[in-house]
Amino acid sequence: MDSTKRYERLRERYLNGDLDRRVFLGLIGAAGLAYGVRTPFVREARAAAAEVRFDGWGGVVSEAFREYAFDPYTEKTGVKVVDGTFGGGDEYLSRVKASQPGEYNIAHLSGVFDYARYAGLGLASEINEDNIPNLKYVIPKLVDVFRPITGGKISCVPYDYGTTGLAYNRKHISEEEMKEKGAKILLDEKYKGKIAGWSDWRTRIWYASLQTGQDPNNATDMDAVWEAIRTHRDLSLKYWSSGAELMSLLAEEEIYVTEGWSGRIYALQEQGHDIGYFDPPNGFGWQECLFVIKGSPMPECEELLNFMLAPETSIAVAEGQNYPPALDPQKVDLGKKIPTLPAFDPTGTLSGLTFADPDYWNGHEAEWSKEFGRIQKGY
Amino acid sequence: MGVEAREARQPWILLSPALVAITFLLFVPLAFIVVYSFWLRTATGADVAGFHLDNWAEALTDRFYRDILLNTLKIAAITTAVCALAGYPAAYFIARSNRNKGFLLLLLMLPFWVSYIIRTMSWINILGVSGALNSFLLWTGIISEPLQMLYNEATVILGLVHFLMPFMILNVFVSVDGIDQNLESAANSLGATKLQTFVSVTLPLSLPGLAAGGLLCFVLAAGTYITPLVLGGPRDAMFANLVFEAIITQLNWPLGSALSLMLLAVLGALVLVYNHFLGMAQLMKGMG
Structure with a gap:
């Protein structure tokens, strides 16, 4: 009535x-x-429907989004993109949990495990793929991995991929030494006080698995993993908690070696810093997606995602962020710069990258994040 | 309604906007936190409502939380002591400065115009390996290799002192400025030296301001998490970092609520002790 x-x-x-x-x-x-x-x-x-909120990782990544995607999109459609940042998927999830439906719209999430976690908390929307025709340019493997989690539908579009490899100061560590020691260089007594690491429990456990000769997606000796994390902690100057901090620590030569995000390290190299990057065997590969949170204005969000997946936008953003786009190189000419980026796979199969198994990591999330929190503080 | 009844109601009418604001912005959220502390977190990160004592049992019996709390109180105490020792002379100087008092107070307030995080991060550019201090020491030849000065407990305390010093100086200033200088002149005329006058007259009369500044510095230092995050090393976490981690990283709001109430109880007890011996009036004076 x-x-x-x-x-x-x-x-x-x-x-x-x-x-x-x-x-x-x-x-x-x-x-x-x-x-x-x-x-x-x-x-x-x-x-609010005349604007869409987008949250990402800040720094050069957000700058590229703003310059090559959001500003042109707003100019074209009149829909404003409110641009926020976060330090990690966990932190962002906490903010979303405390918000009202519709307050947060699109997030630049990392890994399939984040997608599964957000979906598990009932935050997954349902994207109408017909409204995103540019999805056809995306590497099929990157899209298909999300479907089983959300009953065949998708709540995101894949956008880029990269690795968390080893970043090192070439003035102090040679390429040969890095290749020889691999992940174990983070436990080398010789570099005590010049080592750092991301304060992310997954990355710490992943690298500790490599350091103890275990499968990062199926470690069986967790005692050895925790011990390796303790050793790394005692040799470390600091745990960094954002891309900006990672870049600052390396650029200022506060540290000589850490694991780091491929795109950020490439950005440092572009700035002229003598920083090397090495992906050890079974290094941490990940893909990032643009996840639409339940309660968001779907037509505007889908329109923005389609705009962002247009090859010219996606390539410009990728070149700004230094992460290869999710576009299939077999279908789209990605230009000259992208093939030179770390982790780029010209075949579009991504068979050379090891991704985190969402069931394995999310199944242990509560227990391991807490245990790492204690070890991080000296326990 | 009689005049007396109207007069009795008047203060409550005037206070009502503040009381409503405090109720809805402080007590109601606090009540939510109390309720949350009895809930449980599931493996997926969702919360289960109910009355469970698990979080409280963990927060109160686990040595990990107790040790970090004690370390937090230690860092807050050292910070307060440094603020008192360094802040008192500055406050005394400002209070006894006849012509430049206003200008000096303005200088004291200037840091508040810059974000606390920016002020904290500025130490990285000062104490870093390629920061101003190392560059100067290398340039003068005093050292041949940069010193590692950042990311330890000392830099956390330094950052906290930098943040909290103005609070201490303002409180001591208010106290010293309010002392009748004739008392000091009287002590001098009775044969006391300047040091004796200070120890016997000025210092005792300014103690309430010192205590108020100390309380503010201690409470603010014990509740901070930005400074250890930016300037601390792997082992320099404070209790507020645990609350941050429980709520933000682990998505364990129930445990985070219990931990935040635990910190609130400890600091609240301190405020009650202060109020019992000195009263809140001096604190309000310093803050005003």
Whole structure:
């Protein structure tokens, strides 16, 4: 029943003498008050559809999004993109959990495990793939991996991929030494105080698995893993917690070696810093996606995703971020720079990268994140 | 309604906006946190409502939390002591400065115009391997290799002192400025030396300001998490970092709630002790 109908019935009851004048006017007044209170919020909610909130990793990654995707998109459509940042998927999930539906819209999530975790908490939307025709340019393997998690549908589009490999200062560590020692260089007593690491429990456990000769997606001796993490902690100057901090520590030569994100290390190299990058065998490969959170304005979000997946946009963003795009090199000419980026796979099969198994990592998330938190602080 | 009844109601009417704000912005969220602390986190990160004592049992019995809490209190105590020792002379100087008092107070307030995080991060450019201090020492030939000065407990305390010193100076300043200087002149005329006058007259009369500054510095230092995050090494976490991690990284809001209430209880007890012996009036004076 709409408001007009309600008013007509109320008026009829008043005219029939079922309501006295005071009650009738009181009800009209209450309705007016309710409308007055509601209207500004309704207007705000309607206006919100004219903007989409996007949250990403900040730094050069966000700058590339702003310059090559958001600004041109706003110019073309008039839909504003509100650009926020986070330090990691865990931190962002906490913010989303505390928010109202629709407050956060699109997130640049890392790994299939984040996708599974967000979906597990009921945050997955349902994308209408017909509204994103540019999805056809994406490497099929990157899309298909999401489907089983959300019942055949997808809540995101893959956007880029990269690795968390070993970054080292070439003035102090040679390429030969790095290749010889691999992940174990992070446990080398010789570099005590000049080692760092990401304060992310998954990355720490992944590298400790490599250091103890175990499969990073199926470590069986967790005691050895925790011990390797303790050794690394005692040799480390600092755990970094953002890409900007990682770049600063390496650029300022506070540290000589750490694991690092391929695109950020490439950015350092572009800036002229003598930093090497090495992906050890079974190094940490990941893909990133643009995840649409349940409750978001879907038509605007889908339009933005389609715009971002257009080859010219995607390539420009990838060149700015220094991460290879999710576009299939067999279908799209990716230009000159992208083939030179770390982790780039010209075949489009990504068979050379080891990705995190979402079931394995999410199954241990509660226990391992807590245990790492203690070890990180000296226990 | 009688005049007396109206007069009795008047303060409450005037106070009501503040009381409503405090109720909805402080007590209601606090009540939510108390309720949350009895919930449980599932393996997926979702919360299960109920009345469970598991989080409290863990927070109160686990040595890990106790040790970090004690370390936090230690860092806060050292920070407060350094602020008091370094801040008192500065506050005394400002209070006794006849012509430049306003200008000096303005200088004291200037750091507040810059973000706390930026101020904290500025130490990286000062103490870093390629920072200003190392560059200067290398340039003068005092050292041949850069010194590793960052990312330890000392730099955490330095960052906290940098952040909290103005609070200490302002409180001591208010106290010293309020001392009748005739008392000091009287002590001098009775044969006391300047040091004796300071120890017997000025210092005792300024102790309430020192205590108020100390309380503010201690409480703010014990509740910080940015400084250890930016300037600390792997082992320099403080209790607020545990709360941050439980809530943000581990998505364990129930345990994070219990931990934050634990910190609140410890710091609240300290405020109660202060209030019992010195009252809150001096604190308000310093903050105003």
